[in-house]
């Protein structure tokens with residue numbers, strides 16, 4: 415099993431944090447073997463991923479400087495990621511933290527994506543996601559917060575500009591960590607890497623629920639096709 419167990423107390427604390435902040439850290443969710451295996455898989459997938467450098471019109475012209483691979487390609491290339499996305503232990507943990515059972519999203523492109531920041535200045539600019547829940551696994555991460563790659567988020571944001579106000583929270587994560595985000599109503603972005611030689615690689619799993627209103631933007635197509 416690639417995941418570490420959580421105690422009932424840790425899960426209850428994550429549930430509370432998620433309901434107030436729309437964000438819950440899941441530190442060291444991956445075992446060291448799980449991290450090793452997934453990181454090797456990500457490096458292999460990076461070989462067929464594509465470099466992106468553009469601003470996203472539908473997200474207030476926020477910047478994208480990163481290398482990405484879409485879920486439709488990952489589904490074809492990686493039985494490991496496909497299996498992880500449906501892992502019963504993972505879905506049970508998520509359900510306990512967000513308070514309802516997560517469901518696979520209908521669009522294979524958005525289901526599980528790979529995002530690699532690997533050059534100085536690389537950033538995943540401000541946006542909200544199409545689906546309500548994002549589970550993000552860190553396979554590589556800058557060691558020090560000063561190296562950038564921090565998650566910035568504003569729960570229940572009125573606009574993406576809220577990220578430039580005092581309402582923004584910041585979080586640093588290490589390789590092997592994960593977090594859960596209420597990603598459709600929480601404005602979020604990843605701060606630029608501040609020096610060369612630093613890498614930040616994540617797998618982002620998107621989930622929906624029975625009651626979620628369908629919403630699709632152009633954003634995923636621009637970033638992952």
Ligand SMILES: O=C(O)CCC(=O)C(=O)O
Pocket residue numbers: 527529538543548550565602603604616618
């Ligand atoms: O890399 C992160 O921490 C956030 C990823 C993200 O927001 C996304 O893929 O939609």
Ligand SMILES: [Fe+2]
Pocket residue numbers: 541542543548597602
């Ligand atoms: Fe996102």
